[in-house]
Amino acid sequence: MRDVAALAGVGLKTVSRVVNRERGVSTTMAARVEAAVAELGYRPDAGASALRRADGRSSVIGVVVDDVANTFSGSVLRAVEEVALRHSTVVLAGSADEDGSREFEVAQAFIDRRVDGLIVAPSGRANKQIAAELARGVPVVVVDRNVPDLDVDQVLSTNELGAGDAVTHLAHHGHTRIGYLGDLTSISTARQRLAGYRAVVADLGLESDDRLVVADLHGEAHAEGAALHLLGRDPSDRPTALFCAQNRITVGVVRALRRLGLQDEIALVGFDDFPLADLLVPGVTVVAQDAQAIGTEAARTLFARIEGSSARPRTTWVPTAMIRRGSGELRPPARR
Amino acid sequence: MRDVAALAGVGLKTVSRVVNRERGVSTTMAARVEAAVAELGYRPDAGASALRRADGRSSVIGVVVDDVANTFSGSVLRAVEEVALRHSTVVLAGSADEDGSREFEVAQAFIDRRVDGLIVAPSGRANKQIAAELARGVPVVVVDRNVPDLDVDQVLSTNELGAGDAVTHLAHHGHTRIGYLGDLTSISTARQRLAGYRAVVADLGLESDDRLVVADLHGEAHAEGAALHLLGRDPSDRPTALFCAQNRITVGVVRALRRLGLQDEIALVGFDDFPLADLLVPGVTVVAQDAQAIGTEAARTLFARIEGSSARPRTTWVPTAMIRRGSGELRPPARR
């Protein structure tokens, strides 16, 4: 910057004014500065600028998700990026891997770079740490997983409703004995989806049998094993339909059905869509989350806070959508 | 930091020493400082520190990929993140969307934050801009797509070899009339894969017919249309096997085969694996890229440069692997 000022024969502040497009600079001066900037290939140092600036903004935000390599997280990240771009802000991305302490470290590392705000998909027990971040005055928006006892903006799928829709859908197709396979119950979304299942089972008077409910599944292989076990029973005893509360669990269950040759017998609805679900045979009916909408809304909320909004924190519910593809429309075998 | 020094009753530099774990501080002092740090919840400002530090490192790197929401890019990003974590470095992520000018803007925005280095998957014509970044002295590693005339570290899949393997595989299963469907030829990988196809067609004396080669496809729908057209011909005229040079193209082609009911007649090998390829019927045989290895290797190379390596820039080739799943092992119909 000093070099630019020297070359243009002006003071430092004039360069600063031109670079920041402040008004009150004569066109002559501005032109001279612009020329010097171009000649030297000068680029302002955003960090140094943030250090001194009154609002202290770094124009960097952080996104902490479970794993940037998975489809859902990637889509959220991408949507956030788009909104950030419009605010001339760049995005630090980190994966927490369902691990509370890693999540904390990543968030800490982002805060050490003085991010303007943080979007976090919290793993189970990170509430305290999110509270700490809030206490530091860093705006935080929680996505995907909710954090019950914390006064913070949240953007969530309608998990309970969506799960209920799935079960209702199966019931409408004649099923009364519907199994549930779900994620670690340390994850809030898994609890909500299970609650949605239970509510509809009770409401519609479906068979309520704890042996139909398998929770705390972790990953595809685990889900496959659980499904094999659940469906290995006597046909009169096993469920005629399954609700899978998560993406990877659904895939594991599809594998199990294939192995048993039951993919056209047992109905299946999954929570959260996945690529190519429509190309499987039968196509997998799902209750789809709108990752993009979640990301966009979270980013908008975050920027509102960054720009000083002091409205009461609120929770935004992003609706899910049922996508019928065949597996959820299978009917139970005729009664004997 | 001043507050910490005051509370601990020491000088600024002592706090700095403790925080940075420099040696030469008495345990007494260190303990007093630690206590003050904890009490005030002090966290050093990484940006301010970088501003003054001799090496000027910000401990931030940037990754510019096509789209952070797609599987391949997400996996690369994740692998880079892991290596970065071990170097106490955080990762700015950006999507260029196959758009040279957006790519440039994102890279520029990262450089303005004084990243220590950049990993870029360049869209077609960005060579000049990468050159500019190099000229600024920012270490750059190119991944996935190569940039022929530039002296820069690159980490690439063995595109030509892998494509050749795919075609050879089909030939070994009796096919002599093999179609090619590929990406925009502005993308270097697409050109290399086409070259691999052509080389093997020539080497093995397979039928060389320009009507079997469809390039410059963009996206799934486009590929599906092209495949419908290619396969819509008289059976005696159409290919008995297809090689798809990219992920989304493969999926589009699978859709086309399904619509025509030809999925068990026409053999298919795709370049780049995709989730659930094994659950389709028939399973889709692919030449898989190792996104994780690419990311890891790119990050390692980048950190070597950041740490001052001045070795000649080199290109690392990451091998592909053939995964047989059924579609690539179909035989051509018996000769009439």
Next chain:
DNA sequence: CTGAAAGCGCTAACAA
């Protein structure tokens, strides 16, 4: 409209 001086939070160089 323009520029000089001070200082953001930190570390390098040096002195005590």
Next chain:
DNA sequence: TTGTTAGCGCTTTCAG
């Protein structure tokens, strides 16, 4: 072993 001073690149404040 510890502290002081200067200054990284920038913006603020305030005086011309």
